[in-house]
Amino acid sequence: MLASQIGYYSLIIGLFFSILIIPISIINLNNTKIIDIKIFHISFLQLLFVFISFGGLVISFVNSDFSNETVYSNSHTTKPLFYKISGTWGNHEGSLLLWLMILTLFIFLFLIKTKNQPKKYRILTLLFQQTIIIGFFLFVLTTSNPFNYLLPIPNEGLGLNPILQDPALAIHPPILYLGYVGSSIIFSGSLAGLVHGYISREWAKHIKAWILASWIFLTIGIMLGSIWAYYELGWGGFWFWDPVENISLMPWLCLTALLHCILVLEKKESLVSWTVILSIATFTLSMCGTFLVRSGILNSIHTFANDPSRGIFILTFLFILVIMSLVIFFLFSKDENKKNKKTYFLSKEISILINNWFIMYFLSVVLIGTVYPIFLEVLTDEKISIGPPFFNKLIIPFLIIFLIFMSIGPNLHWVKFKALKIKLEFFILFIISILISFLILKSAGSKNLVNSLLISTSFYLLFITIKDFFAKDFFNYSQKLSHFGFSLLVLSILLNSIFSSEVITNLRVGENIVFKNEIIYFDSTEKKDNINYKSIIGNFRIEDNKKNSTYLKPELRVYNQPVTITSEADIKTSLFSDKFLVMNLVKGNDYFNVRYQVKPFMIWIWLSVLIMSTGGILSFYKRKYEK
Amino acid sequence: MKNKTLLILILLFFAFCFVVFLKGLKTSNIYIPETTLNKDLAVFASKDFFTGDQISFDEIFVNSEFYILNIWASWCLPCKKEHKFLMQLSKNKSIKLIGLNYKDKRKNAQKFIGKLGNPYSAIFTDEDGTISIKLGAYGIPETYVIDKNRKIIKKIIGPLNKKLLKEVSLIIR
């Protein structure tokens, strides 16, 4: 009880400091040449009190303090400690407190780490960021207070949804939020840069670190969400084009485009306005995503508890931010053409423009596919669903062309179009890719033209990136690694979808079924009692034609609070494929419904995303070298 | 000045989006389609609950001003709750109350109506759930009010309550 009280009052004190810092900063804008030390102090205090507030909530969860409504709604005394802690941010109110904590942390870090940047720019960034912070403070305190009292105090909580009790899901929100909040700094920094007239090569060099950091966190955060979905939801799927997934993908696409733009801007003053637009768009998309998920306007398996009043707040907040950005952009952006009349485009700029062009297309497909049903329903009362078929049809053809550009683009000399030197090796690799794709599709028995094009182009990109590793210049290791990771990702996803197979059948204990070149034996079941659930474990043995056995033990769990039945798949991962087995009860029968899947190259999907992120991390350290 | 008109256009566009999203928040998220008003009841064949005989659509839906088709099961809690309203309805002689027993075990279903009373003039079974799908049902309990021409005049998703019972009574007057 005390922890919650402290948490609540800390939050209010934090709000006080967040407002206090504004007049002090405005005064400091024009008076001295250095930042007033008071600003650092207040920013730190703001962070400290939000941190204490967050700590108060964590302690309330750990102590199962059910006088706190949030704890009551989302926790239970029998939950393991790890999930009591992670349950803090596994709900709407707690996750907002996490947002707030990361927001206040990042602005403090920004102030500390930007000592070499112009003072006015830093203060302006702080001011813009504070509008976001205050908005979140108000949002939490007025609509989503994690410290509401519940009287009389219940004895037991309602528990956390068992499918959320998973390690990947425990760290997925914090890492994802690190990405979103990073993009808020980029947003504030861009607006500040516009007002101060500071969007230049120096600014680009400085903001690049923040863009990289956000990008890395967002990439890994999305990957963790997919891994969780693979293990917990659905049948071995990892991406469903579900609205909440799309919502995390959109800022990521924007950030990727922005990352490429900033690479141009740090070398040459070009694409200035476009870079700023992307910076604004990235955070806007993150906020838009927050709105769509927390307001209940969309139907998704991921949505938090729905509450329209929250939706109205975020919507208004979002549009205030958008209008503010638009006005500032129009008032302060300089006309580029007048500045650089005589400059010409470098090859790199053109290839990055094309890269952005395609990424913006993919972004528009995802954005339109996600919000169109809302528009249609409001305007015509018609309700439609938009799912994987839509996204696949619109994305895949363009993905093929995009892969080709990625392969040959960076190596072409765009400006000298007439002297296209396509070296022999490019040509040979191209032929090899086509041959390989032909062989692969033949073995899969598929004659799909689209698949063959996709496979050839991804292999081509793969070979090109590998070839580049052996090139004489040691530049751009990070880019090569990330591009290699990307080609591997596309390839793994493709091969996985072509070669996955499954069988669904009903089995009793002791029965077996033959599937392709394996036999699945349902040997026995056992019962087990755990702290917060009881389970029935199925013992299965998969025997292949070489008499090697794999043992899989899927579980059926009955949780006690809330009473839910979940089915836990057992997955055996190996380098080349995953074996995936789930069993389900069939009502009123003594047999189980068993689903067995063979999913090749699954682990390569996760590894390739890690490789992509590693490229980003390398780029971070490269900067330290350059300094 | 081209910049200003562009700015105004963009602001208008965002204002439009704002209004749409605002309205979108207010519309209900639970999708109940044009509740099959005036649609013909789908023809189906099924087994009689008590005798186990195959019985045809025509044999059931005949000789009554109104029919009320109720989908239920012994394992469904809301069905238990709505049962007393069904008993009340069954007292009305101008309607034929027909039950469709959904994915149930015979013993349990018999116990259910044995304990709570049988309001139905006829019951059939939908063992695998496909008959309910043919009728466009979402789950159970679900109740259809059908007129003598076998057109669906009202579809109630979820359990009956006092208010819904009143609405139904008004229709079948």
Place this chain on the structure above:
Amino acid sequence: MKLFNFFLSVIFIFIFTIANSSEKQSELKNKISKNIRCLICQGQSVYDSQSDFAVSVQLMIEQKLEEGLNEDEIYEFLKDLYGQWIVYDPEFNKNTLILWILPILLFLTGGAIIIRKLKIKKL
């Protein structure tokens, strides 16, 4: 002897196509199920869900496939009963015209902007 061989091969082809087609049928059923929304779930397809509704719809799809309906006819059948919302693939009609065309329009606009920028710079 030749006649016997002929009959044998006919029987083999027959069995092969049936085996193939039944595998194809279950693949087709899965493909259709992934495209049908489970209406009582939050954002899951009928393939992904274990709810009563989902299981019944899957059975219905199987029945219809056996009756000989093709993929599109099954979608039409379900849309008749439950509305357009049940199918994940938005059909191309006057309501969804903008949906399908807008991304491509944006792509072309982007291309036009880039070309214009290039022309200005090259002058």
